[in-house]
Amino acid sequence: xxxxxxxxxxxxxxxxxxxxxxxxxxxxxxxxxxxxxxxxxxxxxxxxxxxxxxxxxxxxxxxxxxxxxxxxxxxxxxxxxxxxxxxxxxxxxxxxxxxxxxxxxxxxxxxxxxxxxxxxxxxxxxxxxxxxxxxxxxxxxxxxxxxxxxxxxxxxxxxxxxxxxxxxxxxxxxxxxxxxxxxxxxxxxxxxxxxxxxxxxxxxxxxxxxxxxxxxxxxxxxxxxxxxxxxxxxxxxxxxxxxxxxxxxxxxxxxxxxxxxxxxxxxxxxxxxxxxxxxxxxxxxxxxxxxxxxxxxxxxxxxxxxxxxxxxxxxxxxxx
Numbered sequence: 001x002x003x004x005x006x007x008x009x010x011x012x013x014x015x016x017x018x019x020x021x022x023x024x025x026x027x028x029x030x031x032x033x034x035x036x037x038x039x040x041x042x043x044x045x046x047x048x049x050x051x052x053x054x055x056x057x058x059x060x061x062x063x064x065x066x067x068x069x070x071x072x073x074x075x076x077x078x079x080x081x082x083x084x085x086x087x088x089x090x091x092x093x094x095x096x097x098x099x100x101x102x103x104x105x106x107x108x109x110x111x112x113x114x115x116x117x118x119x120x121x122x123x124x125x126x127x128x129x130x131x132x133x134x135x136x137x138x139x140x141x142x143x144x145x146x147x148x149x150x151x152x153x154x155x156x157x158x159x160x161x162x163x164x165x166x167x168x169x170x171x172x173x174x175x176x177x178x179x180x181x182x183x184x185x186x187x188x189x190x191x192x193x194x195x196x197x198x199x200x201x202x203x204x205x206x207x208x209x210x211x212x213x214x215x216x217x218x219x220x221x222x223x224x225x226x227x228x229x230x231x232x233x234x235x236x237x238x239x240x241x242x243x244x245x246x247x248x249x250x251x252x253x254x255x256x257x258x259x260x261x262x263x264x265x266x267x268x269x270x271x272x273x274x275x276x277x278x279x280x281x282x283x284x285x286x287x288x289x290x291x292x293x294x295x296x297x298x299x300x301x302x303x304x305x306x307x308x309x310x311x312x313x314x315x316x317x318x319x320x
Contacts, residue, residue, distance in 0.1 A: 008307070012300045016293065023292035024066045027285050034058065034081055034283040056081060056286065069289055078286050082279075087290045091272060095294070098271035101194065101264070102256045104187050108195035109252060110245060113202025118233055120203060121210035129207075136200035144259050148193050148266040155189070190267045194259050198252045202245060209241040216240075246310045253302035257295055 034056070053059040056079075057068045072078035078087045120132045213219065214237055222232045257273075264273035272291060279287040 008304055012297075012304070015300060016296055019296040020070065020289070020293050021066065023296075024069065024289050025062070027288045027292075028062060028065065032283050034285055069286060072286075073290055073293065078290060080287050081284045082282050082287070087287050090275065090287065091290060091294055094270060094272045094275045097269065098257075098260060098264075098273065101187060101191055101260060101269065101271055102253065104191035105194035105198065105256050106249065106252060108191060109198030109202055110249075112195070113199045114206060114238070114245065116199065116203035117206025118210060118238060120207040121214060121237075122229075122233060124207070124211050132203070132207075136204055139196050139200040142196075144193055144197070145262045145266060147196060148190075148263055151189060151193065152266070186269075190263045190269050193263050194256050197255065197259075202252075206241060206245060209243070210237055213237045213241045243310065246306060249302070249306045249309070253306075254299045257299065 050059070057065045060068065069078060073087070076086060076088060079085065080087050080090060116132060116136075120129045123129045219232060219237055222236050223229075227236075260269075260271060260273035261276055262273070263269065264271045265277050268274070272295070276288065276291045278284075279291065
C-alpha cells in the first residue's frame with residue numbers, strides 16, 4: 001500500500017506539472033488582450049501599460065511567465081488581473097460551493113443509478129429493460145445546457161417553483177451563498193442536471209455486471225434456499241457487482257467538474273465553474289491557470305480515492 005501511494009503521488013506530481021504547462025500555453029496563446037481597459041485604448045498612457053505588463057509578468061518570455069506564475073501560485077502571491085485580489089482567495093471562496101454541488105451530484109448518480117441498474121438486470125430482455133436502455137442512452141446524449149434550460153423553464157416559469165439561484169428568473173441566493181436547508185434546496189436542480197448523465201451511465205455499468213452475477217451458482221443456491229428475491233438481489237448479487245460503481249466514481253468526477261462550468265452559469269451558482277467562465281471573458285490569465293491547476297489536482301485526488309475504494313470493496317484486488 002505504501003509503495004502504491006508513493007508511486008501514485010509521484011505520478012500525480014508529474015501529471016500536474018504537464019497539465020500546468022499545457023493549460024498555461026493554451027490560455028496565454030489564445031487570441032485577445034488581458035488589458036482590462038483594452039489594448040488600443042488611447043486614454044491609457046504607455047507608462048501605465050508598461051507597469052501593468054511588468055506587474056503581471058507580461059513583459060517576459062513565455063517560459064519565464066510560466067515559471068513566475070507557478071512561483072506566485074505556490075507562494076500565494078498570484079493576483080487576479082480583474083480586481084488585483086489573490087487568486088487562491090478567490091478560488092477558495094468558490095471551492096466549497098463546487099464541492100457541495102459535485103458531492104450531491106455523485107450521491108444522486110450512485111443512488112438512482114444503482115436502483116435503475118438492479119431493476120434493469122432483474123428485467124433483462126424485457127420491455128422494461130429496453131425502455132430503460134433507450135432512456136439511459138438518451139440522457140447520455142442530451143447536452144446538459146439543454147436539460148438545464150428545459151427544467152428551468154418548466155419548473156420555474158411553468159410551475160413557479162422557487163428552486164433556482166439564478167438571475168435569469170429573479171431568484172437570488174440569500175447573502176451570496178445560503179446555508180442549511182436553503183443551500184440544499186438551491187443545490188437540488190443543478191445537482192440533478194449534473195447527475196442525469198451519471199445516473200444513465202452507472203445504471204448501464206451495473207446492469208451489465210449484475211446480469212452475469214445473477215447467473216452464478218451461488219445465486220441459484222440462494223434462491224433454492226427460499227430467500228426473498230430482494231434479499232438475493234441486494235444482499236448477494238449487488239454486493240458482488242459493486243465494482244463498476246466504484247470505478248465509475250473516478251470517471252464521474254472529471255465529467256461533473258467540466259459540466260459544472262455550464263450548469264453553474266445557467267443557474268448562477270457561485271462555484272468555480274462560474275469563476276472560470278468569468279475569467280475567460282475577462283482574459284484573467286492568472287485565475288485561469290490557477291483554476292486549471294486546482295481542478296486537475298481534484299481530479300487526480302478523486303481517481304486515487306476511487307482506486308483505494310476499489311481495493312476496499314474487493315478483497316481480491318491488491319494495490320502493489
